[in-house]
Amino acid sequence: MTPSTARRRRTAAGYGVVLLGLLLVGAVYAVITGSGSPASAAAPNAAQQAQIANGKTIFEQNCATCHGFAAQGQTGIAPSLIGVGAAAVDFQVSTGRMPAKQPGAENPRKPPVLDTAQDHAVAAYIESLGGGPTIPTAAQVSTKGADLALGQSLFIANCAQCHNFSGAGGALTDGKYAPPLTQSTPTQIYEAMLTGPEAMPVFNDTTVTPGQKRDVIAYVTGERSVANPGGASLGRVGPVTEGLVTFLGLLLFMVLAALWITAKKAKAHE
Amino acid sequence: MSDDTAGSLSGEASEGPAVRHRVIGTPPPAEARTLLAPAGADGADGADGAKVAPRELPADPADPVKAKKAERLVAACFIIAMLAGFGFIVFYALFQIHTVNGARHSNLALGSTMALAFLAMGVGATIWVRHLMPQVELTEERHPLASSPQARQEFAETFAEGADASQFVKRPLVRRTLIAATLPVALAPIVLLRDLGPLPRTALDHTVWRKGLRLVEYGSDRPLTPADFDSPGGMITVIPEGYQNDDDVLAKAAVIIIKFAPGELQPPTVMNWTVDNIVAYSKVCTHLGCPAGLYEQTTHHILCPCHQSTFDAPRGATVLFGPATRPLPQLPMTTNAAGYLVARSDFHEPVGPSFWERS
Numbered sequence: 139m140t141p142s143t144a145r146r147r148r149t150a151a152g153y154g155v156v157l158l159g160l161l162l163v164g165a166v167y168a169v170i171t172g173s174g175s176p177a178s179a180a181a182p183n184a185a186q187q188a189q190i191a192n193g194k195t196i197f198e199q200n201c202a203t204c205h206g207f208a209a210q211g212q213t214g215i216a217p218s219l220i221g222v223g224a225a226a227v228d229f230q231v232s233t234g235r236m237p238a239k240q241p242g243a244e245n246p247r248k249p250p251v252l253d254t255a256q257d258h259a260v261a262a263y264i265e266s267l268g269g270g271p272t273i274p275t276a277a278q279v280s281t282k283g284a285d286l287a288l289g290q291s292l293f294i295a296n297c298a299q300c301h302n303f304s305g306a307g308g309a310l311t312d313g314k315y316a317p318p319l320t321q322s323t324p325t326q327i328y329e330a331m332l333t334g335p336e337a338m339p340v341f342n343d344t345t346v347t348p349g350q351k352r353d354v355i356a357y358v359t360g361e362r363s364v365a366n367p368g369g370a371s372l373g374r375v376g377p378v379t380e381g382l383v384t385f386l387g388l389l390l391f392m393v394l395a396a397l398w399i400t401a402k403k404a405k406a407h408e
Numbered sequence: 409m410s411d412d413t414a415g416s417l418s419g420e421a422s423e424g425p426a427v428r429h430r431v432i433g434t435p436p437p438a439e440a441r442t443l444l445a446p447a448g449a450d451g452a453d454g455a456d457g458a459k460v461a462p463r464e465l466p467a468d469p470a471d472p473v474k475a476k477k478a479e480r481l482v483a484a485c486f487i488i489a490m491l492a493g494f495g496f497i498v499f500y501a502l503f504q505i506h507t508v509n510g511a512r513h514s515n516l517a518l519g520s521t522m523a524l525a526f527l528a529m530g531v532g533a534t535i536w537v538r539h540l541m542p543q544v545e546l547t548e549e550r551h552p553l554a555s556s557p558q559a560r561q562e563f564a565e566t567f568a569e570g571a572d573a574s575q576f577v578k579r580p581l582v583r584r585t586l587i588a589a590t591l592p593v594a595l596a597p598i599v600l601l602r603d604l605g606p607l608p609r610t611a612l613d614h615t616v617w618r619k620g621l622r623l624v625e626y627g628s629d630r631p632l633t634p635a636d637f638d639s640p641g642g643m644i645t646v647i648p649e650g651y652q653n654d655d656d657v658l659a660k661a662a663v664i665i666i667k668f669a670p671g672e673l674q675p676p677t678v679m680n681w682t683v684d685n686i687v688a689y690s691k692v693c694t695h696l697g698c699p700a701g702l703y704e705q706t707t708h709h710i711l712c713p714c715h716q717s718t719f720d721a722p723r724g725a726t727v728l729f730g731p732a733t734r735p736l737p738q739l740p741m742t743t744n745a746a747g748y749l750v751a752r753s754d755f756h757e758p759v760g761p762s763f764w765e766r767s
Contacts, residue, residue, distance in 0.1 A: 291627030295645035299701040299713050310704060311711065311718065337704040339643035339666075344636035346644070350628060399534050402543075 193263030223270020243313030289353030485532030
């Protein structure tokens with residue numbers, strides 16, 4: 139037994155290893171959960187307070203007409219935003235759905251009105267009112283090493299009935315619709331699952347774990363780059379358009395062929 | 409059998425022009441079927457005295473140069489068709505179909521060559537008709553479809569004569585045993601329906617759900633606890649544990665579980681079968697068996713994507729709209745000692761679409 143091994147076996151060294159391990163776990167945890175939850179801390183620092191104050195101003199200018207000056211909501215017009223969390227705000231604002239142009243069955247995706255800093259300021263303000271899901275970090279939505287097959291299984295079982303198997307979207311009731319997922323960023327997909335915007339059900343982190351959410355994101359984003367056999371995507375909504383195009387194409391071909399076969403020649407005999 | 413033979417046969421059989429016996433199954437008398445104009449009607453006599461019918465169709469195309477071109481074109485089409493046909497045989501031997509990609513390549517090669525072969529043949533034939541064959545219109549008078557009264561009379565006589573001669577009428581024993589002999593042949597196809605497969609018996613009435621079977625998330629096979637739904641509005645598709653890879657089972661046993669806010673669940677939902685405001689419904693639509701999984705969190709409606717049947721999730725999944733007539737069956741659910749969601753029993757009614765002997 140060498141002297142170094144002997145030293146490692148001392149009790150003090152053991153404590154040292156445990157302490158190191160704890161520090162490491164803490165560091166990894168901090169990285170994973172990220173800095174997305176500043177306001178949930180007991181005492182927000184000065185910078186965060188300034189951000190929240192800025193967010194409150196932006197909220198009063200852009201959102202309070204419908205959601206109320208205390209974000210308490212108005213019956214029949216707009217829901218209360220207390221407790222919805224920063225993730226819900228970031229999803230609605232970064233996809234351009236909020237501020238809404240006009241009340242309707244479904245707020246369409248459009249270029250965002252507020253920039254990222256304003257968006258995050260409002261998110262911080264709403265979070266300061268009642269907590270809720272936080273904006274996921276880049277590490278949380280990374281699709282590196284994701285399990286595509288599991289992502290597909292989860293998507294097919296729980297998402298495809300509304301969003302279509304390729305994420306092309308689909309109709310719901312009373313003018314509502316499940317939007318196509320072709321432009322959604324990984325962060326937006328994560329936030330949508332976490333918060334369940336509009337008619338969408340909630341897939342919280344204990345039913346669909348963060349790892350599984352990354353798998354779903356990998357499937358949704360990966361599906362976009364799948365080659366279209368035949369060249370045209372035809373909306374990727376399944377066999378209906380494909381059948382229609384094939385049918386009409388063949389019909390046209392057969393009509394032209396029939397015309398050619400039976401056409402009278404320009405120079406007729408006799 | 410050519411017309412000449414038929415004519416000579418009928419000629420031999422006839423004893424005179426007035427009474428002509430026709431052999432059943434042979435063409436009618438030949439003189440009515442000649443394609444040429446009646447000899448001597450308006451034709452010129454030949455040099456040797458034989459009557460020659462006038463030509464109705466020109467023998468050669470008007471423009472021999474164009475015709476030659478067309479001939480080459482037709483030949484080229486036919487050669488392409490021939491090569492494509494040989495290609496089909498070569499590709500058939502060349503491509504192995506034991507893998508998915510192999511089968512796809514084989515299908516593409518075989519389909520393309522066969523299509524090309526038939527298309528080239530068709531195009532060649534059409535060019536042939538359009539540029540080499542004469543473009544004239546011929547009229548052929550339509551004849552009455554009915555046979556002549558004389559022929560019908562003859563048929564009736566022949567039939568009656570044959571029936572008498574065969575003794576079919578006179579000997580009922582032979583007749584009746586013949587009818588009896590054909591009976592099993594008629595029955596056999598009905599008996600063979602048995603080969604369609606085993607009878608379903610009660611398989612449609614039950615699923616694999618049983619007391620204590622855990623509900624696991626489809627895809628990850630992870631068992632769930634009520635605490636996993638920390639907020640209302642959640643929904644997830646679950647399957648019976650241990651049947652993850654059995655599609656026959658999953659086709660009937662798929663279930664969606666939905667979390668509600670306290671007080672939202674109301675009768676006719678069976679409250680004893682819910683856990684902590686979580687309810688489990690069959691995912692198989694009661695209309696035609698599509699996966700009814702569109703859940704609108706805001707309206708609490710479950711929709712079926714196939715025919716828009718709409719079910720009221722907090723009220724026992726009763727039908728609100730659409731062609732479905734029965735609510736989605738509710739799965740009796742509880743938690744086991746370890747706290748996981750488990751089934752209390754199988755569904756209390758058959759899941760999915762109605763069937764003939766559904767009680």
